[in-house]
Amino acid sequence: MRKKTILITGAAGEVGQALVRKLHARNSHHLLTMDVRPLPPDLDGMSTHIVGDILDKSLFERLVSEFDFTHIFHLAALLSTRGELSPQAAHNVNVNGSLNMLQMAADQSEWKRERVVFIFPSSVAVYGMQSLENKAANPRPQEWEWNYPITMYGANKLYIETLGVYYSEHYKQLAEDEPTMLDFRCVRFPGLISAFTVPSGGTSDYGPEMIHAAAQGKPYASFVRPDTIIPFMAMPDAVKSLLLLAEAPAERLSRRVYNVTSFSITAQEMAERVQSHFPQAKITYRPHEKRQRIVDSWPVDMNDDAARRDWGWQPEYDADRTFDEYLVPNIRQRYA
Numbered sequence: 001m002r003k004k005t006i007l008i009t010g011a012a013g014e015v016g017q018a019l020v021r022k023l024h025a026r027n028s029h030h031l032l033t034m035d036v037r038p039l040p041p042d043l044d045g046m047s048t049h050i051v052g053d054i055l056d057k058s059l060f061e062r063l064v065s066e067f068d069f070t071h072i073f074h075l076a077a078l079l080s081t082r083g084e085l086s087p088q089a090a091h092n093v094n095v096n097g098s099l100n101m102l103q104m105a106a107d108q109s110e111w112k113r114e115r116v117v118f119i120f121p122s123s124v125a126v127y128g129m130q131s132l133e134n135k136a137a138n139p140r141p142q143e144w145e146w147n148y149p150i151t152m153y154g155a156n157k158l159y160i161e162t163l164g165v166y167y168s169e170h171y172k173q174l175a176e177d178e179p180t181m182l183d184f185r186c187v188r189f190p191g192l193i194s195a196f197t198v199p200s201g202g203t204s205d206y207g208p209e210m211i212h213a214a215a216q217g218k219p220y221a222s223f224v225r226p227d228t229i230i231p232f233m234a235m236p237d238a239v240k241s242l243l244l245l246a247e248a249p250a251e252r253l254s255r256r257v258y259n260v261t262s263f264s265i266t267a268q269e270m271a272e273r274v275q276s277h278f279p280q281a282k283i284t285y286r287p288h289e290k291r292q293r294i295v296d297s298w299p300v301d302m303n304d305d306a307a308r309r310d311w312g313w314q315p316e317y318d319a320d321r322t323f324d325e326y327l328v329p330n331i332r333q334r335y336a
C-alpha cells in the first residue's frame with residue numbers, strides 16, 4: 001500500500017524549515033520534503049528528503065506511484081527581488097512549477113476519489129497600491145481589492161491563487177469526468193521574520209536583515225526609507241496559520257484565499273525596537289529606488305477578518321511579543 005504522506009515543496013526555505021520542524025514534532029504523518037537544495041543538517045531524519053526540481057514532471061510520476069499525498073504544502077517559489085532580476089526563471093518556478101503541482105494533486109484526487117488538501121502561501125505582493133496617497137487612503141484592503149501587482153512574483157502568486165480555485169471548483173467543467181477532489185486553500189502572508197533563518201531574494205527582507213545584522217554587531221543600511229510601512233508576522237504565526245487552514249473543516253470556509261497578518265510597522269519603528277535591544281546597532285538608510293517602489297506598492301496592512309471569522313485565525317505574536325519573546329532571545333542565542 002502506498003504510504004499516506006504530507007508533501008512539502010521548498011522545504012529548505014524559511015517557511016519550509018519551520019513547517020518541517022513543527023510537523024515532525026507532531027509525529028502524525030510521514031513527511032516527504034522536496035527542494036532543489038538539501039535540507040540543513042539539523043533537520044536530518046525528520047522527513048524523507050528529495051533533492052529535485054518541481055519542474056521535473058517525471059519525478060512526480062515516480063513519487064505518486066510510491067506515496068499517497070493527503071496534504072501538499074507547496075512552498076517553493078522565487079521571491080520578489082529575485083524575480084525582478086530573472087523574471088523568466090521566476091515565472092518558470094512560480095507558475096509552471098505550481099501548475100505541475102496542481103495537476104499532480106488534481107490527478108491524484110481524481111484517481112483515488114479522495115480529498116487532497118493543497119496549501120499555497122501567497123503574499124502581500126499580490127497587491128499594487130499604485131501611489132503612496134492611495135496606500136494611505138486604503139490601509140487595510142480586503143482579499144479582492146487592489147489586486148494590481150507590480151512584480152513578477154506578485155503576478156505569479158495572484159495567478160496561482162486563481163488557478164487553485166479553478167482546479168478545485170471548475171476543472172474540466174464541460175467534460176463528462178467527475179470533478180476533482182482537490183481542495184485548494186491559500187493564505188496571503190505579510191513580510192515574515194524568523195529568528196532561525198534569514199530570507200534571500202525578498203523585498204521585505206530589510207526587516208529581518210536589520211535585526212540579524214544587529215545581533216551580529218554588523219552595521220546595516222536599510223534599502224527602504226524610514227517611513228516605509230508594510231505588515232509583518234513572526235514565523236511561528238506563519239506556520240500556525242498554514243496548519244490551522246489545512247485542518248479547518250471545509251464547510252467552515254467561505255473562500256479559498258485568505259489574508260493573514262499580525263502587525264504593521266515602519267522601518268524606523270523596526271529600527272528603534274532593534275536598537276532598544278541592541279544599543280550598539282548601527283542602522284542607517286540608503287533607499288534603493290526600485291526596491292523602495294516595490295515595497296511602496298504593498299499595503300500598510302491587510303484585512304484578515306475572513307480568516308479570523310471562518311477558521312479562528314489569530315496571531316500569537318504582536319510586535320512586542322515578536323521582538324521580546326521570539327526574535328531577540330532566539331537570535332541572541334543563535335549568534336552568541
Ligand code: SER
Pocket residue numbers: 079080081122123124125153189190191192201202203204205
Ligand atoms: N517576503 C516576500 C518578498 O519580499 C513577500 O511575500 O518577496
